Amino acid sequence: MTSPHRSAARIQIGTTLRRMREEAGLPRERPAEVLHCTTTKIGNIETAVSGVRRAELEKLLDLYDVDEATRDDLLNLNTEANRRRPRSKLGGMIQPWLRRILDVEATATEALYSSFELVPAVLQTEAYARALMVACGVSGETLEKNLQVRMERRALLTDREPPLRFWAVIAEPALRANIGGPEVMRDQAKHLLALTELENVVVQVMPQGAGTHPLTGTTLTLxxxxxxxxxxxxxDTPFGDHFVDAVHLVEKTSHWFDYTRAKALGVEESRELLTRITEET
Structure with missing residues (x-):
């Protein structure tokens, strides 16, 4: 028997509520008291087995002393999650908000990444990330805060137990893109090499001239x-991240990723190419 469908929005709400409760140092019994329900229901909300009504969500947000911006975001997202409407061809799509994206990433046991243009955020050096953000017009305090958040994401690979398993297929042009200049790119390639020493991190390079594959021209994370x-x-799109939750599309993406990593250079060959790039840059 298949499990009931759980939308991307509902999953993000659940993972965020769980993070808020844990940051507040509260057991599930406390929100259960506030909602006059069982701890099982709280668990079901946090794992997206069931949704949460607006009145219930408001009580939980009060309990966790949530700021107004976060409160409005989650309430609006919950409205979207509960709205009946025809599904788009991409499945469950939402307008992203960084904190919720990070909650999904922090909850994940494994992430599979593919890109023709970019090194994934959790594998980026600070200088590389800074160059990307500056190019997008981010500056001042906002830039520094975003950099801090991005650098903290790297701890998922080393400080969490168990650590996030991360498998990236990065096209060679992304490693020669001159983002931030030669020194930044050289240090980024060295950083990737160092990360491949971790058991939970795999980096494969799609060599230039390899031809097309199902994920050509797409930056995505499963x-x-x-x-x-x-x-x-x-x-990842120019307008932000969109989440796809339709089961058949997720399964198709998984098959496409398998094909893509099979076509890329092997792990050791990829390390050799990364080493050559550090010497040539």
Whole structure:
């Protein structure tokens, strides 16, 4: 028997509520008291087995002393999650908000990444990330805060138990893109080499001239989630990330990723190419 469908929006709400409760140092019994329900219901909300009504969500946000911007975001997202409407061809799509994206990433047990243009955020050096953000017009305090958040994401690979399993297929042009200049790119390649020493990190390079594959021209991440939550795909676009939750599209993306990594250089060959790039840059 298949499990009931759980939308990308509902999963993000659940993972965010769980993070808020844990940051507040509260057991599930406390929100259960506030909602006059069982701890099982709180668990179901946090793992997206069931949704949450607006009145219930408001009480939980009060309990966790949530700021107004976060409160409005989650309430609006919950409205979208509960609205009946025809599904788009990309499945569950939402307007992203960084904190919720980070909550999904922090909850994931595994992430599969593919890009023709970019090194994934959790594998970026600070200088590389800074160059990307400056190019997008981010500056001042906002720039520094965003950099801090991005650098903190790297701890998922080393400080979490168990650590996030991360498998990236990065096209060679992304490693020669001259983002931030030669020194930044050289240090970024060295950083990737160092990360491949971790058991939970795999980096493969799609060599220039390899031809097309199903994920050509796309930057995306497939998240495998715990607690029997369905997998999600985050597609990076010029207008932000969109989450895909339709089961058949997620499964198709998984097959496409398998084909893509099979076509890329092997792990050791990729390390050799990364080493050559550091010497040539």
């Amino acid at each position: 998240f495998r989630l715990p607690d029997k939550l369905p997998s999600l795909v985050s597609v």
